[in-house]
Amino acid sequence: MKSTQADVDAAVRTIAQTVVDNEKAFSDLDAVAGDGDFGFSMARGFEKVLAGWDDFDRSDPGTFLTKVALVITSRIGGTSGPIWGTLFLRAGTTVKGSETVTGEQWVAALRAGVEGIKTRGGADLGDKTLLDALAPATDALEKALAEGADGPAAVRAFADEARRAADATSTMQARRGRASYSGERSIGSVDAGATAVAVLAEAVASR
Amino acid sequence: MKSTQADVDAAVRTIAQTVVDNEKAFSDLDAVAGDGDFGFSMARGFEKVLAGWDDFDRSDPGTFLTKVALVITSRIGGTSGPIWGTLFLRAGTTVKGSETVTGEQWVAALRAGVEGIKTRGGADLGDKTLLDALAPATDALEKALAEGADGPAAVRAFADEARRAADATSTMQARRGRASYSGERSIGSVDAGATAVAVLAEAVASR
Amino acid sequence: MKKFVNDPRQFVPEMLRGLALANPDTLRYVPEHNLIARADAPVKGKVSIVQGSGSGHEPAHVMAVGPGMLDAACPGDVFAAPPMDYVYETAKLMASDAGVLLLVNNYTGDRMAFDMGREMAEAEGIKVAVLLIDDDVAVKDSSFTVGRRGVAGNFFVIKAVSAAAERGASLEELVELGKRVNSVTRTMGLALTSCTPPAKGSPLFELADDEYELGVGIHGEPGRSREKMAGADVLVANLLDPIVSDLPFSSGDEVALMVNGLGGTPISELYLVYGIAHQRLADQGITVGKNYVNEYCTSLDMAGASITLVKLDSEIKELLDAPAEIALRVF
Amino acid sequence: MKKFVNDPRQFVPEMLRGLALANPDTLRYVPEHNLIARADAPVKGKVSIVQGSGSGHEPAHVMAVGPGMLDAACPGDVFAAPPMDYVYETAKLMASDAGVLLLVNNYTGDRMAFDMGREMAEAEGIKVAVLLIDDDVAVKDSSFTVGRRGVAGNFFVIKAVSAAAERGASLEELVELGKRVNSVTRTMGLALTSCTPPAKGSPLFELADDEYELGVGIHGEPGRSREKMAGADVLVANLLDPIVSDLPFSSGDEVALMVNGLGGTPISELYLVYGIAHQRLADQGITVGKNYVNEYCTSLDMAGASITLVKLDSEIKELLDAPAEIALRVF
Numbered sequence A, B: 001m002k003s004t005q006a007d008v009d010a011a012v013r014t015i016a017q018t019v020v021d022n023e024k025a026f027s028d029l030d031a032v033a034g035d036g037d038f039g040f041s042m043a044r045g046f047e048k049v050l051a052g053w054d055d056f057d058r059s060d061p062g063t064f065l066t067k068v069a070l071v072i073t074s075r076i077g078g079t080s081g082p083i084w085g086t087l088f089l090r091a092g093t094t095v096k097g098s099e100t101v102t103g104e105q106w107v108a109a110l111r112a113g114v115e116g117i118k119t120r121g122g123a124d125l126g127d128k129t130l131l132d133a134l135a136p137a138t139d140a141l142e143k144a145l146a147e148g149a150d151g152p153a154a155v156r157a158f159a160d161e162a163r164r165a166a167d168a169t170s171t172m173q174a175r176r177g178r179a180s181y182s183g184e185r186s187i188g189s190v191d192a193g194a195t196a197v198a199v200l201a202e203a204v205a206s207r
Numbered sequence C, D: 001m002k003k004f005v006n007d008p009r010q011f012v013p014e015m016l017r018g019l020a021l022a023n024p025d026t027l028r029y030v031p032e033h034n035l036i037a038r039a040d041a042p043v044k045g046k047v048s049i050v051q052g053s054g055s056g057h058e059p060a061h062v063m064a065v066g067p068g069m070l071d072a073a074c075p076g077d078v079f080a081a082p083p084m085d086y087v088y089e090t091a092k093l094m095a096s097d098a099g100v101l102l103l104v105n106n107y108t109g110d111r112m113a114f115d116m117g118r119e120m121a122e123a124e125g126i127k128v129a130v131l132l133i134d135d136d137v138a139v140k141d142s143s144f145t146v147g148r149r150g151v152a153g154n155f156f157v158i159k160a161v162s163a164a165a166e167r168g169a170s171l172e173e174l175v176e177l178g179k180r181v182n183s184v185t186r187t188m189g190l191a192l193t194s195c196t197p198p199a200k201g202s203p204l205f206e207l208a209d210d211e212y213e214l215g216v217g218i219h220g221e222p223g224r225s226r227e228k229m230a231g232a233d234v235l236v237a238n239l240l241d242p243i244v245s246d247l248p249f250s251s252g253d254e255v256a257l258m259v260n261g262l263g264g265t266p267i268s269e270l271y272l273v274y275g276i277a278h279q280r281l282a283d284q285g286i287t288v289g290k291n292y293v294n295e296y297c298t299s300l301d302m303a304g305a306s307i308t309l310v311k312l313d314s315e316i317k318e319l320l321d322a323p324a325e326i327a328l329r330v331f
């Protein structure tokens, strides 16, 4: 697996478009135990990414991701701005300088994102946040690559595990984020952020 | 027909009790084209009449009705306080001094009430108010008495005409009172005050 | 019914009691006649300004009592004019040597109660005048109707005559002034939802999810028409344009612009409405000299808003600027 | 959805625009960063007081800007903390020689945005401190949770530190004072209905006709429990008693008592609630030294109310008494 700037370009564009297309779906997920603004917040940020699409610095994938991160943090509010901004920023910093990004680099980039999010938001695995989809999906990506999967198959493995893990959040009780105020009532519905990770990964895998 | 103080006592008590029992029904009638407070206003006044029941000056029916009128105006607000207060006051003044009240006196008392209400509220027949039940019912009472009806039959004639006339208000457009703001939309529902006249007359007739 | 209410029959007294407890030094409460008055009223040499009307329009009028505003308010039950006895007792309690001005919104019940109350007070030698307020452009005014209703615009009449009264204007001068302010004040409202009177326990009327009532009265009376729900720009245009063309207001005029919430609409939306209305007036050359965005005259929990315009001149503007303090406050 | 709204994405900017148009002389509006500031801020020698949070809580906080209160507010979208860039830009614009105090309600998103904004501002040499507010007793505070939420009680922290800032208190002194006020402030709210965020267009949660949500958050977050609807006496007891026992407040205490409407509840009901709460406190020997009945921190159009108690001492009381003027006004 080796991603060129064109590959990363296409993937980020898919992610941005999928966020915009899922504005209502994501907000409705957040309305179950949260405050219903997740889709709105995300869409405002990623539509700004799309609006400025042609102007991003594309020297290399890392620089590109960093610039996208800045737009995200400048427009996404709520919890999601800092969280998704951190994800893109850490990923970008990790792969900065490389013309192409290898599978191993992607695993490292996502791991850096996971760690950054933990530090930023104080959540850990099992707290019913997007970490509960992102971390196991990254493990699955690593495993698929180790087993010799090509790029598309590896991304598919990431997406499948993200979906499984996102669905599994429905049995968890939220301990971070606004859903945590629901206490036991948060059990029985999936986490909005985790589900978004699955939806976005599936969109990238299906390209 | 000759009503003693005991007869008047019983009739007023029936009226008061019927108003209290119909609080919700009268308010719902007023809610269709008015503001839904007619039953509430009436009930607050007549429950005060019931509460002070034993203390009224019962020298003669006229004095008694005048005292009831004072309680009504002291507690009923909205349009109904002055209107019903005027009715009881004028009726009381008309028969004041007589030990018993004859059928002819009742007709005169009710006519005085009708005139008093017209002056007080500026409404006329056909404006879709309680006058449209009270005036024809008084005519029917007069006619029944002229045809030799006894007391109960005359009261029944009053009640029957009041009901017919009240029902007929549903084809009228309100030109006075809060229902008049509905314009043409007031057509199709009966007037609350007119219907109350019918309900109260029927209660007295059925005693 | 989703309300903070114990016995609906005690809704008004319990509210007044809370108001009195919250303002022990400045307000006087007489439970027998639903009276809320300035603690120091009647003030010698000053005409006492009194407003009554049904309850359910709070802050109007019990929370508009205070120096520079009303000397007293005597509300009736929810949406019912006060019994005339309350008016009479209030006039007696507020009787100053300069007299009492009764401000009355133009409704049948209110007119009767205040006319009778005035007669009774005058019979006792008290100097009393009644001033009718009828600012609602939604109602067609003709001899076949009961005339226009008094709605949120009464705030401006109250404010102006109260300020003038503080400066020693006579009862006759105040009646003239009040008529003048009323004559340049125009209001129109719309309901997005019905309201629920506590004693009724259910909505007063039905309004479909995609409809609003244009020209609604503050007692939930129907307005001019039912319209299909639309964006704020359209809603504001439908409120504002009939007001502007009614007086009419025209290019070069300076106005006071009030956006009044009807009870269930949050202030965020009221400011959004204000921005649109301000701009729409500016586009027609009409300048907003003073503005008011808040709840002034509500209809219980009704969602909706009214817009009021007052044509300003230097006298009216100055009276609106005069200091005043009332129970409705932030700090 | 029954709201005054054009494009839901423009709800916040259009509201802020209206607010700015209504207060041209006293407020400054910077659309790029949702900034509403005192026209004369930053004031030399005075610490600038800034509050941000999601929108939808108006009058908090954009309408609480003015002399004696906030120097600026930088809201996010409805129920979403502002992007950290807005915080950073606001801190830069409000930077006075005495520094900037960022008041932050304790929510994950808000904490992150303000921490990051502070870091970025400090990197430019601006003196900044962050003060967390967490007055909501409905949330259990433990290391397994994100801690208590900041709700309507933040008004008192804002008022006190703003008054002290006007008198020249240092950034460090203000942080100490703010912590102290926060530590004696307790709030609990209940929802009678859900609220409808403009962008969602439908109610955020469902509540049966005979149920209320006790301990609700100002973003419609669930509270302690769903309860069967009851009379006002019961509702007030269920709000007040957990507050009193939490600090605890006890006989002999003097308190500030706030009854805060959540957006859809009319002020008549709020005063009714006030009367019950005042009496219930008096019965326990707790005296109300200052009272507040109005909307301070809403949840869009939610029907419901919160009660806040602040334990008063002479310093806090005096700061609450200090003069202040904000956009939310009657006259």
Ligand SMILES: Nc1ncnc2c1ncn2[C@@H]1O[C@H](COP(=O)(O)OP(=O)(O)O)[C@@H](O)[C@H]1O
Binding pocket: A030, A034, A035, A036, A037, A038, A039, A041, A077, A078, A079, A080, A081, A083, A117, A121, A122, A123, A128, A129, A130, A131, A176, A177, A178, A179, A191, A192, A193, A194, D079, D080, D081, D108, D109
């Ligand atoms: N502390 C946290 N760390 C990481 N992710 C979190 C945290 N808290 C919440 N989240 C994620 O954010 C999502 C909600 O985002 P958003 O709606 O923007 O937050 P809010 O409205 O509560 O500020 C949740 O579904 C969850 O996946």
Ligand SMILES: Nc1ncnc2c1ncn2[C@@H]1O[C@H](COP(=O)(O)OP(=O)(O)O)[C@@H](O)[C@H]1O
Binding pocket: B030, B034, B035, B036, B037, B038, B039, B041, B077, B078, B079, B080, B081, B083, B117, B121, B122, B123, B128, B129, B130, B131, B176, B177, B178, B179, B191, B192, B193, B194, C079, C080, C081, C108, C109
């Ligand atoms: N001008 C009037 N004269 C006589 N009766 C009237 C008049 N206006 C209204 N009514 C009667 O009063 C009834 C409504 O009474 P009420 O609800 O107390 O009035 P409101 O709430 O409008 O003040 C109407 O149904 C009608 O019969």
Ligand SMILES: [Mg+2]
Binding pocket: A030, A034, A035, A036, A037, A038, A078, A178
């Ligand atoms: Mg959310």
Ligand SMILES: [Mg+2]
Binding pocket: B030, B034, B035, B036, B037, B038, B078, B178
């Ligand atoms: Mg009525």
Ligand SMILES: [Mg+2]
Binding pocket: B035, B037, B038, B078, B079, C054, C078, C079, C080, C081, C109
């Ligand atoms: Mg009425």
Ligand SMILES: [Mg+2]
Binding pocket: A035, A037, A038, A078, A079, D054, D078, D079, D080, D081, D109
């Ligand atoms: Mg949020």
